[in-house]
Amino acid sequence: MKIGIVCYPTFGGSGVVAxxxxxxxxxxxxxxxxxxxxxxxxxxxxxxxxxxxxxxxxEYPLFHYQPYELALSSKLxxxxxxxxxxxxxxxxxxxxxxxxxxxxxxxxxxxxxxxIVTTLHGTDITLVGSHPFYKTAVTxxxxxSDAVTAVSQSLKKDTMRxxxxxxxxxxxxxxxxxxxxxxxxxxxxxGMMAKEDExxxxxxxxxxxxxxxxxxxxxxxxxxxxMPAKLMLIGEGPEREQIEYRCQELGILDKVIFxxxxxxxxxxxxxxxxxxxxxxTESFGLAALEAxxxxxxxISSNTGGIPEVNxxxxxGFLSDVGDIGDMTKNALYILSDPExxxxxxxxxxxxxxxxxxxxxxPQYEVIYEDTLAKCMV
Numbered sequence: 001m002k003i004g005i006v007c008y009p010t011f012g013g014s015g016v017v018a019x020x021x022x023x024x025x026x027x028x029x030x031x032x033x034x035x036x037x038x039x040x041x042x043x044x045x046x047x048x049x050x051x052x053x054x055x056x057x058x059e060y061p062l063f064h065y066q067p068y069e070l071a072l073s074s075k076l077x078x079x080x081x082x083x084x085x086x087x088x089x090x091x092x093x094x095x096x097x098x099x100x101x102x103x104x105x106x107x108x109x110x111x112x113x114x115x116i117v118t119t120l121h122g123t124d125i126t127l128v129g130s131h132p133f134y135k136t137a138v139t140x141x142x143x144x145s146d147a148v149t150a151v152s153q154s155l156k157k158d159t160m161r162x163x164x165x166x167x168x169x170x171x172x173x174x175x176x177x178x179x180x181x182x183x184x185x186x187x188x189x190x191g192m193m194a195k196e197d198e199x200x201x202x203x204x205x206x207x208x209x210x211x212x213x214x215x216x217x218x219x220x221x222x223x224x225x226x227m228p229a230k231l232m233l234i235g236e237g238p239e240r241e242q243i244e245y246r247c248q249e250l251g252i253l254d255k256v257i258f259x260x261x262x263x264x265x266x267x268x269x270x271x272x273x274x275x276x277x278x279x280x281t282e283s284f285g286l287a288a289l290e291a292x293x294x295x296x297x298x299i300s301s302n303t304g305g306i307p308e309v310n311x312x313x314x315x316g317f318l319s320d321v322g323d324i325g326d327m328t329k330n331a332l333y334i335l336s337d338p339e340x341x342x343x344x345x346x347x348x349x350x351x352x353x354x355x356x357x358x359x360x361x362p363q364y365e366v367i368y369e370d371t372l373a374k375c376m377v
Contacts, residue, residue: 295349
């Protein structure tokens with residue numbers, strides 16, 4: 001198949017999943033065309049089966065905000081015609097599904113029919129989509145898609161609750177390439193980050209309020225009072241400065257390492273003992289899955305799709321949002337006994353196996369094939 005993929009080309013979960021999906025599909029013999037405003041951050045190698053087409057947005061003084069949706073729609077039309085793309089897979093309802101539908105209608109006038117598969121990732125539904133300004137457009141885009149998927153059962157339920165959806169929504173969970181987290185390198189350099197007796201706690205996010213990164217600091221502060229520990233913070237965001245001030249106030253700044261945006265997450269997770277994800281909401285919890293794939297147990301909130309990934313008492317523990325005391329108690333329970341920690345590490349890795357890309361990606365192939373078959377009737 002010739003598949004066009006539209007996504008945000010960023011470090012965010014939706015962009016990462018879309019890119020990894022395209023790369024795996026290309027290995028399975030499909031021709032993949034990424035269509036977006038920048039080359040996706042995980043798209044390191046272009047090949048005969050992987051292509052990138054940049055969406056340029058001309059600047060006109062007439063527009064206060066430059067019309068990206070219009071530029072994207074036009075680019076999609078041109079790429080479908082030029083490369084004979086058979087199906088579009090768009091990640092995020094707004095603006096991507098909306099722009100894809102406009103492109104679809106323009107192509108129909110030229111006698112070309114292009115089906116659209118829309119994948120909902122979370123923010124497009126729970127934050128952007130539920131805003132009254134965008135709700136009608138999101139509903140329209142989902143209902144006009146030829147197939148719709150959501151990355152968790154929780155997100156599917158939220159979508160059906162928030163919008164008047166007539167389309168069927170299939171749940172296709174996010175996935176991970178377990179091979180990337182096999183830690184085949186001979187030395188993960190743990191000694192560079194912490195002393196031998198120090199436990200290493202890790203948190204990865206965009207440091208926005210919804211991630212409750214302040215709770216991460218509180219939990220770590222409680223942990224380090226009971227045992228030697230270091231905190232690895234990966235990511236950048238609006239709360240970065242506040243977190244640094246808070247660490248300074250608590251006297252733990254020397255125990256916290258700020259990595260910023262990093263392309264070496266697998267190496268950092270290699271030497272981690274525990275992962276913290278106390279988010280206000282998560283549609284899936286891809287960061288938790290990455291940790292589990294590295295054999296790192298997870299202390300998380302029990303919100304959104306996280307309970308579908310992190311199994312309570314097996315791969316880690318779940319707590320109510322904001323329950324710092326319970327999260328601290330569970331963290332100490334895992335970390336305080338070496339044998340118990342080893343068991344949770346093994347459980348985390350085994351739990352992650354069900355989300356291996358070799359299991360999940362074929363589900364998308366079936367959706368593409370079924371959608372194309374329906375459209376040909």
